[in-house]
Amino acid sequence: MALRRLFVANRGEIALRIVRAAKSLGIQTVLAVSAADRDSLAAREADRAVVIGPAPARASYLNANLLVHAALATACDALHPGYGFLSERAEFAELCETNGIIFVGPTAESIRTVGDKLSARALAKTSNVPMVPGSGMIESAAEAQRIAAEIGYPVVTKASAGGGGRGMMVARTANDLATGFDKSSHEAKEAFGDGTLYLERYVERARHVEVQVLGDGQGGILHFGERDCSMQRRYQKMVEEAPAAILSDAVRSRLHQAAIQLLAPIRYRNAGTVEFLYDMDRDEFYFMEVNARIQVEHPVSEEITGVDLIQLQLAVAAGEPLSLTQDAIHCQGHAIEVRIIAEDPQRNFAPSPGRITKWQAPTGAGVRLDSAMFDGALVPPFYDSMIGKLIVRGEHRADAVERMRQALADFQIEGIATNLPLLRAIVAHPDYLANQIETKWLERLILPTFGNSKGN
Amino acid sequence: MTEVKPEDVEALVEIFDQSDWSELRIASSNFQLYLSKDAAQRDRHRVAVSTPAAPSMSPQRAAGSLSVQHTTAASTHAAAPADAAIPDGMQAVRAPSLGTFYLAPKPGAAPFVTVGQRVEPETEICIIEVMKLFTAVRAGVRGIVRRILVADAQMVEFDQPLILIEPAD
Numbered sequence: 198m199a200l201r202r203l204f205v206a207n208r209g210e211i212a213l214r215i216v217r218a219a220k221s222l223g224i225q226t227v228l229a230v231s232a233a234d235r236d237s238l239a240a241r242e243a244d245r246a247v248v249i250g251p252a253p254a255r256a257s258y259l260n261a262n263l264l265v266h267a268a269l270a271t272a273c274d275a276l277h278p279g280y281g282f283l284s285e286r287a288e289f290a291e292l293c294e295t296n297g298i299i300f301v302g303p304t305a306e307s308i309r310t311v312g313d314k315l316s317a318r319a320l321a322k323t324s325n326v327p328m329v330p331g332s333g334m335i336e337s338a339a340e341a342q343r344i345a346a347e348i349g350y351p352v353v354t355k356a357s358a359g360g361g362g363r364g365m366m367v368a369r370t371a372n373d374l375a376t377g378f379d380k381s382s383h384e385a386k387e388a389f390g391d392g393t394l395y396l397e398r399y400v401e402r403a404r405h406v407e408v409q410v411l412g413d414g415q416g417g418i419l420h421f422g423e424r425d426c427s428m429q430r431r432y433q434k435m436v437e438e439a440p441a442a443i444l445s446d447a448v449r450s451r452l453h454q455a456a457i458q459l460l461a462p463i464r465y466r467n468a469g470t471v472e473f474l475y476d477m478d479r480d481e482f483y484f485m486e487v488n489a490r491i492q493v494e495h496p497v498s499e500e501i502t503g504v505d506l507i508q509l510q511l512a513v514a515a516g517e518p519l520s521l522t523q524d525a526i527h528c529q530g531h532a533i534e535v536r537i538i539a540e541d542p543q544r545n546f547a548p549s550p551g552r553i554t555k556w557q558a559p560t561g562a563g564v565r566l567d568s569a570m571f572d573g574a575l576v577p578p579f580y581d582s583m584i585g586k587l588i589v590r591g592e593h594r595a596d597a598v599e600r601m602r603q604a605l606a607d608f609q610i611e612g613i614a615t616n617l618p619l620l621r622a623i624v625a626h627p628d629y630l631a632n633q634i635e636t637k638w639l640e641r642l643i644l645p646t647f648g649n650s651k652g653n
Numbered sequence: 654m655t656e657v658k659p660e661d662v663e664a665l666v667e668i669f670d671q672s673d674w675s676e677l678r679i680a681s682s683n684f685q686l687y688l689s690k691d692a693a694q695r696d697r698h699r700v701a702v703s704t705p706a707a708p709s710m711s712p713q714r715a716a717g718s719l720s721v722q723h724t725t726a727a728s729t730h731a732a733a734p735a736d737a738a739i740p741d742g743m744q745a746v747r748a749p750s751l752g753t754f755y756l757a758p759k760p761g762a763a764p765f766v767t768v769g770q771r772v773e774p775e776t777e778i779c780i781i782e783v784m785k786l787f788t789a790v791r792a793g794v795r796g797i798v799r800r801i802l803v804a805d806a807q808m809v810e811f812d813q814p815l816i817l818i819e820p821a822d
């Protein structure tokens with residue numbers, strides 16, 4: 198069944214991206230906007246925009262009933278949730294389906310299976326997808342040492358009753374474990390009233406790698422290569438690349454297979470991402486989680502494969518068979534995305550909403566901008582501070598990095614503070630050029646000095 | 654109201670001129686007309702003829718007793734005319750959220766209010782339904798219901814004017 202009219206339940210750049218993708222497929226669009234987004238670019242480009250509620254997200258973009266009511270009242274046959282907001286709420290998917298609206302996403306059941314940490318781990322286990330080696334409950338230091346010898350050092354102790362770093366200790370040798378075990382157990386007992394510990398392999402230097410997939414809901418799963426999203430601040434990604442240049446071909450291939458192995462048994466439908474932690478020292482990867490939605494960083498995968506993932510999402514949501522085969526998907530070149538955020542890195546990333554007085558974006562071959570901003574646009578204070586994504590594509594990594602360096606130099610945003618100066622510093626850093634970073638690199642090496650530097 | 658033609662305005666002025674009325678006020682979502690035989694009142698209500706789409710008329714008429722304001726929706730897409738002009742002396746009751754507007758508590762029942770009816774701030778004047786959840790909307794002001802802007806069972810958007818009430822002194 199071909200989609201006729203699509204309800205877009207999101208805002209910002211992804212709303213605009215979805216509206217345009219739908220348009221190019223000949224699908225009409227109705228966009229939900231809050232009172233703060235009446236004049237957004239997506240509202241102008243959609244066939245119709247309906248104001249669903251006041252600015253705060255809980256009264257607008259997070260109100261499932263309002264969204265489904267509006268989709269029904271405007272005679273839409275499908276709803277695209279974008280990312281964030283309600284995109285991974287199983288009850289929302291269910292509400293759409295029970296009201297006869299196609300949810301452009303996985304089934305509610307799939308969302309539950311992969312969204313819950315325990316059931317996702319259970320799925321990984323039955324699918325033979327590697328996870329961080331760990332133990333069950335441990336009684337004594339001696340038992341810990343015996344198990345650590347199997348897991349391999351370094352290991353980390355964790356409290357079974359809670360997190361937050363209490364009861365956690367990294368042990369690099371058996372001796373470390375002998376001296377630290379009782380102390381950690383005591384700390385856990387103090388914090389949670391339960392001193393039970395378990396062990397996990399500790400990943401000293403990690404990369405965040407993830408595989409982009411698309412499932413047709415019948416058990417067919419395609420992958421579109423992997424991404425490296427190791428440049429993070431407080432688990433927020435800031436720079437993403439495809440492919441993950443650090444991986445060997447053998448590991449890369451196993452990574453792709455692991456993602457497919459995980460999602461094929463549940464007949465996953467929709468675009469999705471399987472996230473892994475890559476242990477640089479052991480050259481192994483471990484399953485972390487599934488993101489059952491289109492992701493912010495999907496454009497880098499599109500750039501190296503030449504597909505439009507949003508269009509494919511709409512096609513599988515409509516129940517169309519996959520028009521692509523895995524053999525037809527080739528990863529070529531290297532793509533990098535940086536997230537432009539309205540936060541001031543010089544002021545500890547304080548949000549900086551306000552009026553954009555100048556928005557001069559870079560253009561040129563291999564440069565793509567996914568953004569709904571423009572000269573005179575207002576960045577409202579109610580939502581996520583990401584205001585755009587700058588994406589470049591090059592023949593190889595060095596080529597792409599150079600293109601990004603140039604594009605960032607050309608980018609001018611005035612009226613609000615942004616992270617552009619930080620992004621410029623990152624792509625000019627020798628470690629980044631040499632691709633010698635890991636998930637803590639940004640916080641450890643750049644941010645401590647960057648906050649003190651003046652201007653840029 | 655559909656497109657207002659200059660001839661329509663001229664016809665209204667004609668009727669007004671020949672009547673014994675001292676004032677005439679007409680308003681819809683995209684059009685406002687105020688006529689008065691009192692020059693002082695006209696000056697109080699005078700507003701710029703705001704768009705080129707405003708009806709043009711004979712200079713004699715234009716300079717005379719007319720004050721016309723044409724409000725056009727900001728864009729054809731921004732469906733909620735939240736900023737649509739509310740006539741002077743009127744207060745709009747607006748939609749608290751998107752939903753379906755109902756004038757009666759159930760199909761076939763008498764409407765909560767009718768034009769000309771007096772209401773108190775606590776008077777329920779309509780309901781907004783969102784996925785079978787019904788929210789009563791109250792007048793919020795003491796006055797007289799002057800106009801119901803939305804047809805029964807229509808979808809309304811957040812902040813959309815629903816009913817005009819002329820507050821009582």
